[in-house]
Amino acid sequence: MSVATADPARRSAAARGLRRWLAERRETGFALALFAALMAVNVLLNPARFAPGAWGATIGLAAPLIAASIAATPAILGGRGGIDVSVGPLMGLVNALIVQTLIADVGISSPWAVIPAALAIGAVAGALNGFLAVLVRIQPIVATLGTYLIFTGLTLTIVPAPTGTVPHWIQSLSGPLSIVPLLAVAAAWLLLKQLPYYDQLMAVGSDDRAAYTAGVPVALIRFLSYCLSGVFAGTAGLMLTALIGSADPNVGASFTLLAISAVALGGVSLGGGRGGLLAAVIGASDIFLLQSALTYFNVSTFVLQIAYGLILVASISLNGLTAMIDRRMAR
Amino acid sequence: MIGPLGATGRRVAAAIVLALILQLVGSILIDGFSSEFSIRSMLVLASLLGVASIGQTLVVLIGGIDLSTPFLIGFANVVAAQLYGDGMNFALVCLIVGAAALAIGAFNGALASTLSVHPLIVTLGVGTAVQGAVLLWTAGFPAGSAPEAVTRFVSIGGHAGPLPVPWLIPSFLILLALLTLVLERTPFGRRLYAVGSNPQAAPYALISLRAIWTATYALSGLFAAMAGVLLLGFTGSAYGDVGQPYLFQTIAAVVIGGTTLVGGRGGLVGTAAGALVLTEINTLLIGLGLSPAMVEAALGALILALVSIYGREPHVRASI
Numbered sequence: 326m327s328v329a330t331a332d333p334a335r336r337s338a339a340a341r342g343l344r345r346w347l348a349e350r351r352e353t354g355f356a357l358a359l360f361a362a363l364m365a366v367n368v369l370l371n372p373a374r375f376a377p378g379a380w381g382a383t384i385g386l387a388a389p390l391i392a393a394s395i396a397a398t399p400a401i402l403g404g405r406g407g408i409d410v411s412v413g414p415l416m417g418l419v420n421a422l423i424v425q426t427l428i429a430d431v432g433i434s435s436p437w438a439v440i441p442a443a444l445a446i447g448a449v450a451g452a453l454n455g456f457l458a459v460l461v462r463i464q465p466i467v468a469t470l471g472t473y474l475i476f477t478g479l480t481l482t483i484v485p486a487p488t489g490t491v492p493h494w495i496q497s498l499s500g501p502l503s504i505v506p507l508l509a510v511a512a513a514w515l516l517l518k519q520l521p522y523y524d525q526l527m528a529v530g531s532d533d534r535a536a537y538t539a540g541v542p543v544a545l546i547r548f549l550s551y552c553l554s555g556v557f558a559g560t561a562g563l564m565l566t567a568l569i570g571s572a573d574p575n576v577g578a579s580f581t582l583l584a585i586s587a588v589a590l591g592g593v594s595l596g597g598g599r600g601g602l603l604a605a606v607i608g609a610s611d612i613f614l615l616q617s618a619l620t621y622f623n624v625s626t627f628v629l630q631i632a633y634g635l636i637l638v639a640s641i642s643l644n645g646l647t648a649m650i651d652r653r654m655a656r
Numbered sequence: 657m658i659g660p661l662g663a664t665g666r667r668v669a670a671a672i673v674l675a676l677i678l679q680l681v682g683s684i685l686i687d688g689f690s691s692e693f694s695i696r697s698m699l700v701l702a703s704l705l706g707v708a709s710i711g712q713t714l715v716v717l718i719g720g721i722d723l724s725t726p727f728l729i730g731f732a733n734v735v736a737a738q739l740y741g742d743g744m745n746f747a748l749v750c751l752i753v754g755a756a757a758l759a760i761g762a763f764n765g766a767l768a769s770t771l772s773v774h775p776l777i778v779t780l781g782v783g784t785a786v787q788g789a790v791l792l793w794t795a796g797f798p799a800g801s802a803p804e805a806v807t808r809f810v811s812i813g814g815h816a817g818p819l820p821v822p823w824l825i826p827s828f829l830i831l832l833a834l835l836t837l838v839l840e841r842t843p844f845g846r847r848l849y850a851v852g853s854n855p856q857a858a859p860y861a862l863i864s865l866r867a868i869w870t871a872t873y874a875l876s877g878l879f880a881a882m883a884g885v886l887l888l889g890f891t892g893s894a895y896g897d898v899g900q901p902y903l904f905q906t907i908a909a910v911v912i913g914g915t916t917l918v919g920g921r922g923g924l925v926g927t928a929a930g931a932l933v934l935t936e937i938n939t940l941l942i943g944l945g946l947s948p949a950m951v952e953a954a955l956g957a958l959i960l961a962l963v964s965i966y967g968r969e970p971h972v973r974a975s976i
Contacts, residue, residue: 405972406917457960462969464917466721470904471960478953485949537972544972582723582780595774627792634785638767638778645771 352592352644353604359590359640360607363614370621385499387613388507389416389568392561393584394591394609395510395602399553400454400465401588404530404597407458407547409554410581411469412561414476415450417577419443419562421480424489424572434492443559450476451555455548473581480574489572498567506564510557514602517553526550530598586637587612592644611640664921667914670966671929674912678936686943694939696821697812702935703828704810704890705905706928708883709913710835711761711876712906713927717839718852718872719919720775724764725880725906727783728757729899732884734790734798737894741800753881760786761877762870769869779873791896798894806889824886828928836924848872852919908959909934911967933962 368375374383393412400409427442428434450472457468498506517523528536529546537543562577569576591608593600615636619629682689708729715722732753739749764782768775790798808814814822839845851858851868858865880899887898913930915922937958941951 457964461964462971463960463963463967464911464969466917467907467911467963467967468960470907471956471963473904474956474959475953478949478951478956481949482947482953533972534976538976586777586780589774589777595776625792627788627796630788631785631792632788634781634783634788637781638785641773641777641781642767642771645773649771 353607355644356591356607356611359611363618366618367614370618381501381503385503385568388503389561389565390583390613391606391609392564393580394587394605396554396557396561397584397588398593398605399550401593401595402526402530402597403547403550405533407465407597409454409469410466411454411472411476412558412584413578413581414473415558416562416565416580417480417574418476419446419559420566421483421572422446423566424491425484429489436494443563444556447555447559448552451552455551458551459544459547477578484572484574487571487573491566491570495567496570506560510560527598590640664914667966668926671913671926671933675929675932682940698935698939699821699825700812702932703824704886705909706828706931707879708902709906709909709927709931711879713910713915713924714872715876716910716915716917717848717919717922718868722779722876723776724779724783726899726903727787728877728880729884729902730896731786731790732757732881733888733898734794734894734896736885737798737800737888738794746803754878757877757881758874762874765869765873769866798896801893802889810886810889832924832928849920905934912962
């Protein structure tokens, strides 16, 4: 402080602002550093996959996990234990309903019907989650665990075994056009950030009691966060359908835990009110790049699993460690 | 405290009443639901789930959650079978598996509390790594089996002295009574509740958050391992994914049993009742002739219906 002789007030304000910016973004910055390192490793190992010409296919490969992580984010941002563990099974349900019910049984395959249908299924499922977790007030992890089982069971009833094909336009969503759905989700999120809703969601997630006394409709805000999670999961289900090109009842559920790991890795606080879409995307990309690099070495999936678990623990531990050192310094 | 039992007591009572009602409904709907064999097998299945849910209850009481339970069940299941198959003394096998599970659990708890990172992610990451290590060790094809004594201990047709149930049932009940005593009457038990009720206030009562979290997660690991070894006796052969259904079922048993996920309220008696309720629902749905897929969906719907009756959270305005 003795250094700041010229204009101490302004300089310390600037320093404080900078420190706050760093403090708010540091968890994500961490995931970003990991992203850069992993990307470098991947490009060195496998230049063909990461050459500009292959970007479409590579993004298509990563898209379901990225979208699943985005879908897991809004419910978590709402705080007080808010979480949606039904994201993965919901993706599976959307996949089954689109490929089996809509395309194979009813015979509708126009994008103008399929895309709204996927979003609508997501919205209805999300509204069910929101109803259970926010209005009936069942603890969110239990509420969405209940719908997890319901969605899994329904999916298996609709398609007991992998089956079906998808029209060309859906396949192209995991190839040359793979960035389009992700851009659409990003645009929707940026639009959302312009609305008062976003600030209210962050306020509710940070301190719901203060938000409630300030007149924020806490229940409505949280209910809508589950609906948002559902709509994003609908998009994720569409991307999953594009990638696997068929209906498969067994792939959806595995996305839940990956998505929640990705969100935490990206620096979204599981306590609510901190983080956003970018954090989720970076966290998911980290996991994808990690899998991609390890697969290149042709290591067994067992080693992949160990590495994935350890890196998850190590990175959130480092996040926690820096936060702890920060608290010590502040004292 | 509301009413003669208090809010938690009423939830536990509700779970027990529910178990009885389900038994009645099952007897009406399905022939032989209350037959001796059916009751025996439900008690065995419920006790296995109950053992696996003990650890989950303890960590939920301190305000945590343990997603490593299914992985540790699989770990104990496979490692015990492999070591015993290699000719090691079974007592030594249990000692090794138990010590390893305690250590893994303690690591979970110590890490989550020291760095204040969310236990959901820590236990998920550690559990995933542990499962990977086990799979690597056995190359994905675990071998070996349980000694005859363990199989008899959990066998549905077994007898515990004059009782028409295997030793698992009375042993589980004794374990439950002892642990409830520990929770209610020992400093450790009271500290556990104190940490769960108010983690900020606990340090002022000279309770080390880190010590309690480490010890509780270590116990959670130990009970998961115990369930894994018992399941080895029950199924007869090792299987790394044997614990997977227990991930959500332990959480569901805890919540149906009246323990709230925010911590500090609830207990093991409720969890045991919750495990029984889940087993009855499962048996009922399968008995009604539903496909496995529909059983899963109906189980989800019923868990939601039950919890919405008596497991609701207070409104935010009640917390101001």
